[in-house]
Structure formats: structure tokens, C-alpha cells
Amino acid sequence: MPSGVPIRFEGVSKHFGSVQAVNDLSFTVEPGRVTGFLGPNGAGKTTSLRMLLGLVRPTSGSATFDGTAYRDLERPLETVGAALEAASFHPGRSARNHLNVYAIAAGLSATRVDRVLDQVGLTQYADRRVGGYSLGMRQRLGLANALLGDPGVLVLDEPVNGLDPEGIRWIRGFLREMAAEGRTVLVSSHLLSEVQQSVDDVVILAKGRLVHRGPLTSLGAESTVRTTVDSPDRAALRAALSETGHRFEETAEGFVVLDVGATEVGRTAHLARVPLSALHAQQSGLEDRFLALVNGEGLR
Template sequence: MHDASVPGTPIEVQGLRKTFGDVTAVEDLSFAVQPGRVTGFLGPNGSGKTTTLRILLGLVQATSGAATIGGRAYRDIPDPLRTVGAALEAASFHPGRTARSHLRIQALANGIDRGRVQTVLDMVGMTEYADRRVGGYSMGMRQRLGLAGALLGDPGVLVLDEPVNGLDPEGIRWIRSFLRALAEQGRTVVVSSHMLGEVQQSVDDVVIIAQGRLVRAGTIASLEAENPPQVLVDAADRDALARSLTAAGLAFVAGPDGFRVATADPGLVGHVTFAAGVELRTLQRLSTGLEDTFLALTGTGAAA
């Protein structure tokens, strides 16, 4: 990964609407994406994410509203591949071609120096496999090749649709660090996903939609602030446990699995209960519950 500064460009979606016959895929959707940040574009399957991205990339015509990159529609950008790089989930590659030949054809078709092919192969860690036929690639290798194609024109904007789909944990970790490095170069990075948990550790901002409408836009930190960490504690003598927590000024709520205490520090809870002579059978820090919040916002009762 080179460390050159690449200027990004803001993305703006304003009053976007798209219908397919009687079906409304996107309805009055507005949001903005800023350079130098990784933005998660999130929503359940069928929420309108891919339709929105296809409108942004000039692949689908909006019914009304606009989706622009640096104030321009994609069709009005003079040299789009040098401005916007995209890797859509449905991207396909000729199984008989090698990664290198695939990228060389892309470069030739877009007037890009062929030397850039080796550069992007190095960037995505594909050099070792560049001369193998794509038909034998794993899902992870195909994802890397898609990223290489998106980066071929050295664009300031990256739009990636479900880039972690089907990847193993190692591949997901690699993509997280890769996206972070791209944003740190100043690029505008948009990553769509149907699961918050998959992108939570790599995004700065989130745009969450459901049924084609915006339900939340803001920083991941603001979403996390709505879900402060808790400590789960339980004891055989719950009355004594409650008295010890109350005496220490700790707020808590009772549940079937014990008390959820409003603190991030299990050590504090352990100290308080030990000092009160309460024998514990459960003491653990709980996750922030962002996935539950995402499911509640999007109206899904289980993982999408």
C-alpha cells in the first residue's frame, strides 16, 4: 500500500426515489459521504442499498432526485474510472483469463498506463496469483481482484458493495485494514453491508436505510454512545447483590440472567460485591449491543 495522498470527493444523495413498476425500491433518500472517512452504507437485504449504489454509478436511472459525486452525476464525469472505483457484489470475471490479463484489458479500455496493473496487484496482495486463471480463484481472491479493478484508475472515491461477503476471518481483517489505509490517504470510501457487525470495526460513519428510507446517519461513535457497555452480574442471593449495588450507587436492571449494571468495569462490580460479602456466580462485561440497535432501527427481529 503506497502512502500518497489522494484527494477524495464528497458524495451527495438528495431526495432520491426509484420505482420498478409498482415496487418502490428507494423513497426520499438523502445523505452525504465525506472524504478521508470510511462510511458504512447499511441495511437489510432488499433495503435499497444496491439500487442506490447503481444509481450513483450511472447503472440505473433514478425516478426522481439526484446522486452526485463532487456535485456531478456519474455520466457527467469526464474520466470516471480515475474519479470513482467500484466493486459491486455481482461483479463477474472471465474464468479463462488471469487476473493480470483481466486488469490489462481494463487499463487498455480506459487509457490507463499498463504499469498501474502491477501496482494494484501489489496493493491487494495478488501478485503471487496474478498469472493464475480466475476460474480457480477462491471468493477471497475474487474480492481482492475486484478491489484491484476498482483501484486501477487511482480514484479518490471507492464504492464497494458487500466486500466482506463470503470471506473468512483473515480476509475480513485484511479488508478492514485495507479500507482504513485507503481513507487515511484522503479517499472517500463507501462500504455497503447488510450486517453492522461485519463493518463496525472499520467504519467512521454509518448511513442506515430500511425499506428504501433513511433511518439513521451519523458517526459510529454516536451510535456506540447510545449503547454504553454494561456488566452482567448474578449471585445466588440476589437480594444481597441488589443491596450491595445500591449502596455503592451503581444503577442496574434485573433480568432472567442476573443484573445488568451501568458500568464498563467488571472489577468495580467485583470489588463492591466482595466487600459486601456477596458470592458471585456470574461477572462479565457485555458487548455494546450495536447489532441489536441496528436490527431495531431496520425493523428486523433477527440477523438480516
């Protein structure tokens, strides 16, 4: 089973002319954990990942895989699997053909192609031209490409972009599985809500600077649950929530129930025989803390 190695950013800065895209970035991503690389669009995340993968030269500092630059890895595809947001594929080729080309070029076994297609759920679409793929399917193909060498390190840029709810749920489980196998997983996103159910650690950038790093729990344990629920019969749902004493607010999206999880709200509706059209919960405290950091509060 592949084992991961630490990813190390040490004093990394990058200037594009007078624009400072990344400023003195230092952090370590440990094996066996999923690390969320977070920040708003334009924060410097993609530039940082491109420096890590040798696609952009840092102005100063180094980004390495346990001290080895990507360009110096002996078998890079078997050490690092990467899928950048801007990945593109020839529209006239099938997914299988695309992966076969990369496998041959890297000297990998052809059996890996079928394996990764199965891993990302593309087997039944493997011989369809990529030009007919949805954005979510292209995201899965990019992930399959990253997995070809069965690497110990995964670097993924906005992997849930374009995925439907089922796909997002799948990739969350997939990331956890990869980390459980001892791999190093670094995944970028501009939204904490997209990754908070799958990451162990967070590294947060704002305007090219590191503003927070640590376990997800370090963002603050004082989070409150807010459950959004809706029904075709809002009057009946309103009555059911009132009868149980739940505190709630009515919005355009339905009812926001305070300090009660989705399971309990769903149970309330079930007992009252109220059909539901929406039910989801959010840890609002974490998201609020994240937004405060990227907006300059608590910058360090």
C-alpha cells in the same frame, strides 16, 4: 495523492413498477472518512449504489460526486473506483490479463496492474485463471479493478463477503488506510458487525428509507461488551472464570463473559494455563440498536 470528493444523494427515489425500492434518500459521504451503508438484504442499498454509478436511472432526485453525475465525469476510473457485489470475470482469463484489458481501455499505465495486484494480495495468483479463484479471491480482484485508476472515491458493495477472517482483518485496515489518504470511502454491508471496526459514519436503510445517519457513535454509547470464549477443557475454563469473579453464561459456543473484554478474559485463561479454542468480543449495544432501527423502531 488522490483526494476525495463528497458523494451526495439528494431526494433520490426509485420505483420498479409498483415496487418502491428507494424512497426520498438524502445524505452526504465526506472525504477522509469511511462511511458504512447499512441495511438488511432488500433494503435498497445496491439499487442506490447502481443509481450513483449511472447503472440505474432514478425516478426522482440525484446521486452525484460533488454535483457531477458519474456519466459526466471526465475520467471516471480516475475519480471513482467501484466494486459491486455482482462483479463477474471471464473464467478463462487470468487476473493480470483481466486488469490489463481494463487498463488499456482506460488509457492507464500498465504499471498500475502490478501495483493493484500487490495492494490486494493477489500477486502470486496473478497468472492463474480466475475460474479457479475462490469467492474471496474474486472479491479481491474486484477491489483491484476498482483501484486501477488510483481514484479518490471508492464505492464498494459487500466487500467482505466470502473473505476469511484474515481477509476481513486485512480489508478493515485497507479501508482505514484509504480514508487516511483523504479518499472518500462508501462501503455497504447488511451486517453492522462486519464493518463497525472500520467505519467512521453510518447510513442505515430499511425498506428503501433512510432510518439513521451520523457518526458510528450516534448509534449509542451505552454498549456492553460480551466476550465469547471456549476451551477443549471447559471444566478448567469454568473454574478459572468463577475464581476471578467474572459473570458468565454457558452456551453451545462456549462461555459468554459479561462486561469483560477479550484481553482480560484471555489473560485469565493464560494465568490458569487453560488452552483456548475461541476468543472474541462484541459490542452488543451497537448491534442491538442497529437491529432496532432496521426493524422499524426509531424510524425517522
